[in-house]
Amino acid sequence: MPFPTDGVYNIRNIGRDLMLDLRNDSTAEGNQIQGFTKNGTVAQEWVIKKQNEPGSPNKTVSIQSNNQGSNGNGCFAVASENADEPVIYTRQAFLVDLVGRSDNTFTIGFTLGNNNLVLAIPSSKDSAVKLENHTSGSARQQWEFTRVSNLQPIGN
Numbered sequence: 001m002p003f004p005t006d007g008v009y010n011i012r013n014i015g016r017d018l019m020l021d022l023r024n025d026s027t028a029e030g031n032q033i034q035g036f037t038k039n040g041t042v043a044q045e046w047v048i049k050k051q052n053e054p055g056s057p058n059k060t061v062s063i064q065s066n067n068q069g070s071n072g073n074g075c076f077a078v079a080s081e082n083a084d085e086p087v088i089y090t091r092q093a094f095l096v097d098l099v100g101r102s103d104n105t106f107t108i109g110f111t112l113g114n115n116n117l118v119l120a121i122p123s124s125k126d127s128a129v130k131l132e133n134h135t136s137g138s139a140r141q142q143w144e145f146t147r148v149s150n151l152q153p154i155g156n
Helices: none
Strands: 007-013 018-022 033-036 046-050 060-065 075-077 088-090 096-100 106-110 117-120 130-133 143-149
Antiparallel strands (some): 007 143
């Protein structure tokens, strides 16, 4: 899959075969982002918007929840830059970098901060999405983007 263009996507963790999911479909500040079995709900829909300058080689995007529509209404973040830090929902805007792989999957890391930390579902017993030190080839750090729909037109 080529680099995702602006739109609404499901994001699947390859290693755990779980979808990036907004726990209990709640947009409460600090709500845990989790991996969850695919269920087709809006809690698993994420708005991707490119944020890099035209012509830039970077693959910088914002990833926002599609909960309540509106082309995205919140992002995910971490409280500190540490491995094993839980990823939570926030209304603050954060940018992430997608690093493509030859198998059409991506690693996801925050644009600012420690570029060795990436999103993962480290534990097979706990579905929390956390930061983890990058390990080349680790399937639990690889994410697949499947387009669900285009963004909604703004102002009819």
